[in-house]
Amino acid sequence: MSEPDHMSCDDFGGAAAEFSLGVLTGRERARAVAHLDDCESCREHVRQLSLTGEEMLALLPAREPPAGFESRVMDRIGVAVKPERPNWSRRMLTLAAVALAVVACVVGGWGLRGAMAPPSGVSTAQAPLREAALLTAAHRPAGKVYLYDGNPHWLYMGVDTHASSSDTVVCQLVVRGGRVIVIGSFRLDGGYGAWGSPDPVAASDVTGARITAMDGTVLASASFPTGS
Amino acid sequence: MGIPADRLPDETLLAGLGTGDADLSLAFVRRFQRVVFGVAVTVLGDPATAEDVAQQTFERAWKHAQTYDTRRGSVRAWLSTIAHNLAVDVLRARTSAPVDPQELPALLTAMTDTPERYAVAHDNAAGLRRALAALPAGQARAVAMAGIYGMTGRQIAEAEGVPLGTAKTRIRDGMEKLRSAYLREDVDDE
Numbered sequence: 001m002s003e004p005d006h007m008s009c010d011d012f013g014g015a016a017a018e019f020s021l022g023v024l025t026g027r028e029r030a031r032a033v034a035h036l037d038d039c040e041s042c043r044e045h046v047r048q049l050s051l052t053g054e055e056m057l058a059l060l061p062a063r064e065p066p067a068g069f070e071s072r073v074m075d076r077i078g079v080a081v082k083p084e085r086p087n088w089s090r091r092m093l094t095l096a097a098v099a100l101a102v103v104a105c106v107v108g109g110w111g112l113r114g115a116m117a118p119p120s121g122v123s124t125a126q127a128p129l130r131e132a133a134l135l136t137a138a139h140r141p142a143g144k145v146y147l148y149d150g151n152p153h154w155l156y157m158g159v160d161t162h163a164s165s166s167d168t169v170v171c172q173l174v175v176r177g178g179r180v181i182v183i184g185s186f187r188l189d190g191g192y193g194a195w196g197s198p199d200p201v202a203a204s205d206v207t208g209a210r211i212t213a214m215d216g217t218v219l220a221s222a223s224f225p226t227g228s
Numbered sequence: 229m230g231i232p233a234d235r236l237p238d239e240t241l242l243a244g245l246g247t248g249d250a251d252l253s254l255a256f257v258r259r260f261q262r263v264v265f266g267v268a269v270t271v272l273g274d275p276a277t278a279e280d281v282a283q284q285t286f287e288r289a290w291k292h293a294q295t296y297d298t299r300r301g302s303v304r305a306w307l308s309t310i311a312h313n314l315a316v317d318v319l320r321a322r323t324s325a326p327v328d329p330q331e332l333p334a335l336l337t338a339m340t341d342t343p344e345r346y347a348v349a350h351d352n353a354a355g356l357r358r359a360l361a362a363l364p365a366g367q368a369r370a371v372a373m374a375g376i377y378g379m380t381g382r383q384i385a386e387a388e389g390v391p392l393g394t395a396k397t398r399i400r401d402g403m404e405k406l407r408s409a410y411l412r413e414d415v416d417d418e
Contacts, residue, residue: 013400014396014400015396015400016400017374017399017400017402017403017404018374018380018381018396018399018400020403021374021375021378021399021403022313022316022378023374023378023379023380023381023399024380025380048407048410048411049403049407051300051301051305051410052356052403052406052407052410053375053403054301054305054306054308054309055301055305055353055356055410056339056356056360056371056375056376056406057267057305057308057309057312057375057376058263058302058304058305058308058353059339059340059353059356059357059360060266060267060270060308060335060338060339060376061266061270061338061339061341062262062263062265062266063262063265063266063269063270064262064265065261065262065264065265065279065282066275066279069261069265069279069282069283070254070257070258070261072279072283073257073261073282073283073286073287074250074253074254074257076283076286076287077245077248077253077286077287077290078248079248079249079250079253079254080250163258165258217275
């Protein structure tokens with residue numbers, strides 16, 4: 001009963017929380033394990049504390065992983081995913097509509113006036129139009145960005161991140177010198193959205209565009225060749 | 229055909245992951261990726277390492293899906309525990325301090341915050357959340373350092389500048405209050 005390493009239930013009670021959280025070390029841990037071998041009530045006590053610790057982890061804030069995460073997980077476990085989603089064609093059609101709107105603007109008018117009406121007095125003259133593909137971190141296509149360098153400058157993007165969630169994202173432009181300008185935010189519905197906005201800088205100064213989650217995680221980015 | 233995969237219960241999706249069903253596996257990853265990455269990045273701070281840990285978590289879930297026992301808690305808690313254990317292992321292999329004490333208040337605020345999305349998506353931890361919010365600051369910090377960052381009593385004592393006995397008492401008292409709240413919740417749920 002009075003072996004030097006013997007731990008009573010009272011002694012164990014003082015260390016049970018640390019034991020259940022896995023932070024009890026060395027000799028103290030060895031004594032606790034020995035005590036648990038012989039004590040049903042302390043085992044139950046530890047079980048309850050362990051469950052409490054596990055549920056505490058569920059209180060941690062959820063965070064959006066980097067773009068392409070789910071694909072990398074599926075690759076890792078060797079499960080093939082169908083490359084196309086059922087409503088992909090509808091999305092591509094809408095993307096095409098965005099592109100058409102830009103083209104319409106360049107050749108003499110705005111195609112999607114209801115959805116993305118430009119400010120009045122917009123120039124209908126020929127103007128440089130630049131486009132770049134949006135890519136996720138895993139280099140999967142995630143839409144396109146169009147920069148219209150007329151007067152005023154306009155930016156358009158059609159996005160499909162392949163995510164299932166619906167979240168608000170932030171559009172940023174990267175300009176010469178690496179400066180990042182936040183242009184605005186818009187909502188992706190099931191990972192998809194199309195959006196247009198006045199662009200505060202000349203298209204020729206823009207070297208890249210990206211969309212980020214609200215916490216700053218980059219979901220997709222596009223690069224515009226410089227010097228054009 | 230039947231119910232869409234994204235509306236199936238967690239346990240069904242986990243079973244599908246275990247058998248390698250593509251649709252169910254993808255739905256499982258989509259449902260839990262934010263939770264798993266959230267645990268990993270909270271513990272580690274570094275998104276790149278956190279992503280690797282999060283990927284390993286799903287790989288383990290895939291390999292050990294058949295060992296999941298509903299009596300041991302929710303799928304969410306099970307996955308969170310896997311992610312947490314992996315992240316703490318990485319943390320312990322580092323030589324730097326496990327946690328910047330300046331970050332703890334923000335973490336505790338995030339853990340005790342009750343935005344609407346939690347109320348809808350995961351409300352069975354509401355009692356635990358309230359109990360954590362009600363803990364004296366020293367106990368809450370000690371519980372978070374031990375329970376989230378895997379810090380020992382000695383590391384907590386050093387970080388907080390208190391005697392070892394005080395650090396241990398804070399962990400014990402804080403965890404006992406949370407356990408009482410968790411048990412009350414469990415009883416209320418039945």
